[in-house]
């Protein structure tokens with residue numbers, strides 16, 4: 367700012383400034399005044415950056431009715447060109463207290479009407495601005511902003527009486543604010559009779575605790591927060607809301623903390639509301655999961671829909687399988703990475719990180735993973751049969767049945783979690799459905815046999831399962847009560863991911879990280895001996911650690927699907943480039959598995 371009073375006519379001028387990036391100052395360029403400007407109150411700049419649409423406030427900003435209740439004033443819209451300074455009225459009918467205008471990425475103008483709660487959509491055609499759509503949102507609407515994906519954010523007030531009071535006596539009253547997001551549905555799948563817009567409440571604050579009289583909200587999609595600004599007596603206040611908080615601020619908080627150490631935070635998320643809650647509950651769950659995936663890459667899920675009795679049965683069946691004579695298990699042996707099915711004896715697989723895979727043989731010799739596993743793939747794939755023990759005995763038949771049914775339940779849960787991720791990444795809820803419907807997943811039963819404690823003492827590199835990241839989209843991990851799983855923190859330390867009854871640990875895999883252009887993190891983890899139970903000494907007398915069982919369900923996109931960076935994770939708008947070449951899910955996984963065995 368120049369600091370000098372400008373010679374402008376406040377009632378009907380637009381001041382054009384240039385932001386000088388070097389000095390960080392606004393430099394006044396010119397003043398535009400025109401008959402077509404009448405108490406302008408909000409504007410939106412054109413795509414070419416040189417023209418703009420202005421809402422004319424109809425003189426409510428000045429004179430005796432200034433600041434009064436919203437009874438006066440009709441509005442019109444003008445269009446001005448900055449180069450010429452020429453403005454003309456482009457629409458003058460149908461604006462019921464037009465309050466804010468924003469230019470969408472689709473080139474359409476969005477206008478909020480505060481009195482009727484309408485979001486109107488306009489198109490510039492020739493010299494006229496024509497209304498092409500109107501959405502009735504039901505609340506008094508304030509400012510609009512457009513986020514990087516083209517979604518429209520609207521601050522709104524749900525209680526008109528409160529709002530009226532707040533406008534006449536702002537110091538003494540509060541009025542609950544909300545932030546709504548309007549997403550446009552596009553793409554070829556759009557049916558003509560379908561609603562074209564999706565409305566999602568982003569933040570609700572019915573008690574008016576956090577967002578009283580909030581008037582402006584901007585969405586930083588990249589950093590996943592919404593910034594809301596309000597004006598109060600002491601001046602403007604701006605608050606950042608984590609997207610995690612979106613939804614209903616007071617009533618539901620789907621996340622609590624399961625692990626927090628060395629900057630590693632893993633939330634415990636109640637997935638129930640995703641199935642049964644309101645759209646806003648669902649959205650809140652989606653954002654909690656996606657936020658966790660963007661930071662630690664891990665969550666614990668409770669109320670995930672797979673009954674505890676089913677999980678117990680699968681654990682029992684798994685233990686029964688591993689009790690079989692070695693010769694029986696060897697007869698069902700794992701053969702190739704392409705198949706990735708069958709029994710893997712102790713020492714065969716050595717989990718390792720991407721960088722280490724070249725030295726696999728050296729690693730395997732020094733400290734093989736102390737575990738045996740049974741790998742079960744999608745049933746019924748030609749040429750790739752599962753290695754069932756059903757020909758051996760009844761227990762073998764039961765094992766097959768139990769595992770097949772469990773496989774299906776996990777497949778469904780995969781789809782649900784991917785829907786949550788889609789919502790959380792601002793994609794249509796069913797975006798991933800066609801990517802995961804085949805169920806090219808892998809159910810891995812793990813058995814870590816009892817180990818003498820001195821094995822770990824003598825070899826500091828000894829682990830039950832080496833440090834690694836998972837390969838696919840997500841992993842659903844069921845743990846028994848013996849701990850040992852550790853997740854790598856941003857500080858490089860390993861933090862215990864202690865078992866929590868009736869929860870699943872869900873973590874993102876390398877392919878999902880790649881798919882999300884690394885917005886989602888695939889975090890390394892490992893399994894070591896169980897941690898010392900706090901305050902318990904009885905175990906200390908034993909010279910070995912007890913067996914541990916776990917079940918990992920590795921979810922993958924369909925083998926034949928091409929994995930290319932997800933919409934919204936790259937592009938000029940967010941100034942991020944695509945980091946990885948496209949690859950089919952199947953090729954990626956075989957490549958990774960080949961390096962491991």
Ligand SMILES: O=C(O)CCC(=O)C(=O)O
Pocket residue numbers: 810812831836843845851891892893916917918
């Ligand atoms: O057994 C566990 O808890 C983890 C196993 C694991 O991370 C894996 O097999 O990828």
Ligand SMILES: [Fe+2]
Pocket residue numbers: 834835836841891
């Ligand atoms: Fe893993």
